[in-house]
Amino acid sequence: MSPAADRDLRRPAEPGRVAAVLAVDPVGLGGLWLRSPLGPERDSFLETLQEFAPERRSRKVPMGTGPDRLFGGLDLAGTLAGGRPSFRPGLLADAHGGWLPLPDASGLEAEIWGPLLAVLDGGEVVCERGGFSRVDPAAFSVLALDEGRAPQGDAGEGGAGGRSVPEGLADRLAFWLAVPPRYLTTTAGWSARAVRDAAARAAELDVPEVSLSALVGAAMALGVRSLRAPVLALRAARAHAALHQRDAVEEEDVLFAVRAVLVPR
Numbered sequence: 189m190s191p192a193a194d195r196d197l198r199r200p201a202e203p204g205r206v207a208a209v210l211a212v213d214p215v216g217l218g219g220l221w222l223r224s225p226l227g228p229e230r231d232s233f234l235e236t237l238q239e240f241a242p243e244r245r246s247r248k249v250p251m252g253t254g255p256d257r258l259f260g261g262l263d264l265a266g267t268l269a270g271g272r273p274s275f276r277p278g279l280l281a282d283a284h285g286g287w288l289p290l291p292d293a294s295g296l297e298a299e300i301w302g303p304l305l306a307v308l309d310g311g312e313v314v315c316e317r318g319g320f321s322r323v324d325p326a327a328f329s330v331l332a333l334d335e336g337r338a339p340q341g342d343a344g345e346g347g348a349g350g351r352s353v354p355e356g357l358a359d360r361l362a363f364w365l366a367v368p369p370r371y372l373t374t375t376a377g378w379s380a381r382a383v384r385d386a387a388a389r390a391a392e393l394d395v396p397e398v399s400l401s402a403l404v405g406a407a408m409a410l411g412v413r414s415l416r417a418p419v420l421a422l423r424a425a426r427a428h429a430a431l432h433q434r435d436a437v438e439e440e441d442v443l444f445a446v447r448a449v450l451v452p453r
Contacts (some may be wrong), residue, residue, distance in 0.1 A: 200367065200447065201363075201365075201444060201447045201448035203233055203365060203367060203371060203372050204236065205428075205444070205448075206220070206363050206365060206448055207233065207236055207237040207240060208240055208378045208383060208431060209424055209427045209428050209431065209444070209448070210237065210329065210362070210363060210427075211237060211240035211241040211244075211383045211387075212383055212386045212387045212390055212427035212430060212431060213387065213390055213423055213424075213426070213427045214241065214244065214287070214328075214329035215285075215311075215327045215328065215329055216423045217329070217361075217362035217363070217420060217423055217424060217427070218308070218329065218330060218360045218361045218362050218420065219287075219288075219329040219330030219331055219332065219360075219361045219362070219363075220329075220330075220331055220332070220361060220362070220363045220364075220365060221332045221334065221353060221357075221358055221361050221363065221364045221365065222331065222332065222333055222334065222365050222366075223334040223335075223352075223364075223365065223366035224334075224335075224365075224366065224367060224368075224369055224372060225335055225369060226335050227369055229369035229370065229372040229373055230333070230369065230372055232372065232373060233372040233373075234289070234331070237287075237331075238287070239380060240378065240380055240383045241380065241383060241384075242380055244285060244286040244287055244329075245283075245285075245286040245287070246283075246286055246287040246288075246289060247279050247282050247283035247286060247287070247288055247289075247328075248288075248289045248291065249279055249288065249289065249290050249291070249296070250291070251291060251292045253279065253296065254297060254300075255297070255299065255300050255303070256278070257278060257279060258278050258279050258280055258300055258304070259278045259280060259300075259303060259307075259313055259315050260275060260276055260277045260278035260280075260281060260313060260315045260322070260324070261275070261276060261278070261315060275315070275322050277324060278313065278315070280304075280307055280313050280326040280328070281313050281324035281325070281326050283326065283328040284324070284325045284326050284327055284328060285327065285328065286328055286329070287328065287329050287331055288328045288329065288330050288331065289331040289333060290330060290331065290332045290333060290353075291333050292333075293332040293333070293334070293352075293353040293354070293357060301354055301356065301357070304357075305356050305357065305360070307326050308330070308357075308360050309360075311325065311326060311327040312324060312325050312326050312327075313325075313326040330357070330360075330361060332353045332357060332358075332361060334352050334353060334366075359414050359416055359417075360416065362420040362421075362423065362424055362448075362449050363424075363448055363449065363452075364452035364453065365452070366452075378431060382431065383431070385430075386427065386430035386431045386433075387427075387430070389430050390423075390426045390427050390429075390430035391426070393426050393429050393430060393434070393435065393436055393437060394435065394436035394437070395422065395425070395426065395436070395437045396436060396437065399425065399437045399438075399439075399441070399442050400422070402439075402442045402446075403418050403421050403422055403425065403442060403445060403446070403450075404418055406421075406442075406446045406450055407421070407450055410450055410451065410453070412450050412453045414453065417449060417450060417453055418450075420449050421445040421446065421449040421450055422445070424444065424445040424448060424449050425437045425441040425442050425444065425445035426441070428440075428441040428444045428445065429441040
């Protein structure tokens with residue numbers, strides 16, 4: 189990395205750019221931990237994210253959601269009416285291919301976290317209830333919404349401060365974004381079509397050895413212990429390069445990935 193790029197390292201990634209990159213590879217990047225108070229700015233940011241990928245539906249998990257509603261289970265009324273087991277899919281299966289907003293991730297029941305993280309890792313829901321077994325695809329992008337107090341400086345440090353979502357979930361989300369509400373109004377200059385085109389070519393982009401070394405070296409230098417983080421940073425760099433219509437990952441893409449994925453950790 190050039191000296192100029194190194195000096196720029198701790199400038200927080202722009203929320204609009206983060207949203208566009210996430211929309212290019214939502215499942216591969218896991219999702220976003222957004223720490224910002226409830227309000228019109230946060231709503232506008234989430235709407236922008238949806239506009240980047242209008243084909244992806246959103247299935248919000250209400251506060252107080254229990255295991256049966258989340259993972260699915262037997263439909264008692266349907267079972268009694270039909271005389272045989274009837275299954276009711278849960279919110280996770282319904283969110284397949286889309287967004288899964290968690291308005292209060294820290295408020296979800298403790299017993300669901302193990303199974304939920306298994307779904308995130310495997311991309312499918314395995315439901316076994318009362319002798320009934322079913323497997324449904326469930327690959328989605330998590331939007332963990334945190335109403336904790338965001339940094340109050342010019343743009344914060346881009347991290348999420350004190351963690352209020354489970355560590356296992358945070359580790360699986362590429363982006364941790366904590367900024368004052370006014371910075372969420374920032375938009376990026378890409379259309380939904382540009383995002384779709386980038387998504388179609390991101391996985392095919394060449395990643396030079398120097399870019400891989402830079403990402404791994406940055407993770408080590410920053411003291412990032414997560415083994416997932418460099419992998420997520422690589423995916424972010426590829427998505428960023430695809431948005432800029434490049435044939436290979438370049439220094440600017442690595443810099444974005446370091447700022448947006450590694451520095452907040």
